[in-house]
Amino acid sequence: MLVLGIESSCDETAASVVSDGTEALSNVIASQIDVHGKYGGIVPEIASRKHMEAIIPVTQQALDDAGVSMGDIEGIAVTRGPGLVGSLLVGLSTAKAMAFAAGIPFVGVNHIVGHIAAIFLTGKRPDFPFTALVVSGGHTHIYLVSGFGDFTILGQTRDDAAGEAFDKAARMLNLGYPGGVVIDRLAKEGNPAAVTFPRAMKGSVDFSFSGLKTALLNYIKGRKEPISKDNVPDIVASYQEAIVDVLVGKTLKITEDISIPRVVVCGGVASNSRLRERFFEEGERMGIEIFIPPPVLCTDNAAMIAVAGNSLLCDGRRDGLDLNAVSRWPLD
Numbered sequence: 392m393l394v395l396g397i398e399s400s401c402d403e404t405a406a407s408v409v410s411d412g413t414e415a416l417s418n419v420i421a422s423q424i425d426v427h428g429k430y431g432g433i434v435p436e437i438a439s440r441k442h443m444e445a446i447i448p449v450t451q452q453a454l455d456d457a458g459v460s461m462g463d464i465e466g467i468a469v470t471r472g473p474g475l476v477g478s479l480l481v482g483l484s485t486a487k488a489m490a491f492a493a494g495i496p497f498v499g500v501n502h503i504v505g506h507i508a509a510i511f512l513t514g515k516r517p518d519f520p521f522t523a524l525v526v527s528g529g530h531t532h533i534y535l536v537s538g539f540g541d542f543t544i545l546g547q548t549r550d551d552a553a554g555e556a557f558d559k560a561a562r563m564l565n566l567g568y569p570g571g572v573v574i575d576r577l578a579k580e581g582n583p584a585a586v587t588f589p590r591a592m593k594g595s596v597d598f599s600f601s602g603l604k605t606a607l608l609n610y611i612k613g614r615k616e617p618i619s620k621d622n623v624p625d626i627v628a629s630y631q632e633a634i635v636d637v638l639v640g641k642t643l644k645i646t647e648d649i650s651i652p653r654v655v656v657c658g659g660v661a662s663n664s665r666l667r668e669r670f671f672e673e674g675e676r677m678g679i680e681i682f683i684p685p686p687v688l689c690t691d692n693a694a695m696i697a698v699a700g701n702s703l704l705c706d707g708r709r710d711g712l713d714l715n716a717v718s719r720w721p722l723d
């Protein structure tokens with residue numbers, strides 16, 4: 392079955408054609424980073440307008456790259472939430488119109504389920520059950536995934552998401568937006584033990600990153616000399632290590648405690664090179680198999696939405712033209 396996926400929940404307009412829920416024939420992503428960069432974060436109104444400009448060319452490109460036309464597509468999967476409602480509505484309305492015109496079904500997909508489903512586009516697919524750490528700009532959640540659509544929440548952040556912690560630190564240090572990518576790059580030249588940052592909520596299944604953010608602010612304010620370019624790699628390497636330590640430590644501990652032998656790590660932050668390295672190292676040490684999609688499938692894309700939608704369509708799910716976008720959509 393060929394499914395067209397459409398994603399517009401945040402600042403990426405994306406479309407993809409996926410075959411049988413396992414092979415991406417195309418994966419087109421139009422990023423708005425340049426537009427929002429100068430504001431230091433996403434401006435929702437601008438995001439919606441940019442999605443409107445990009446959605447048709449991006450969708451057409453996805454069909455062209457896959458070498459197919461709308462007549463070959465058997466269903467459309469579109470992100471319904473969670474995300475920015477104005478942005479979501481652009482993708483959702485487009486999907487509805489295209490499905491109506493082509494006389495094919497469409498389904499609304501949960502963006503987080505999409506992030507988890509991305510792993511099925513890789514050559515190394517996990518068996519169920521597995522635990523999944525979803526780490527993105529809005530999420531830091533650990534789930535027990537017993538099947539497609541069968542999720543139990545095991546732990547979550549009580550305040551900021553890990554991606555937010557990266558983005559806010561980059562803003563405090565004037566490193567630009569989005570912060571995760573810049574910090575990942577600069578941290579490679581720094582010493583992760585140079586500055587001591589807190590590891591919050593030891594012993595709990597939940598995460599907290601707001602104290603870490605405050606610790607960085609206090610560190611910046613408390614320095615005798617202003618931060619120079621040479622200090623930045625050590626600071627961000629130490630800050631990144633504090634985030635990575637808790638993400639890896641808690642996820643593997645929870646997974647071991649419930650005797651699950653495999654973990655999927657996904658979402659934008661899962662493209663972080665240090666996080667990937669630490670998960671593989673410690674997973675091997677603990678005998679837990681680690682599954683992480685390649686970076687391009689960790690950050691927002693539409694191929695992951697098509698995979699999740701393919702499973703819903705195969706189960707007979709159909710949504711109506713009255714389906715609305717939702718800013719919040721808890722998984723369990």
Ligand code: KG4
Pocket residue numbers: 401526527528529530553554555557558569570571572575658659660661662663664689690691
């Ligand atoms: O999944 P995603 O693309 O969008 C959301 O659903 O939120 O995740 C975006 C988040 C941003 O906070 C960004 O800074 C972070 O993922 N991110 C990274 C890296 N690449 C993206 N964080 C750390 N290291 C990276 N290499």
Ligand code: ZN
Pocket residue numbers: 502506527528658659690691
């Ligand atoms: Zn995402």
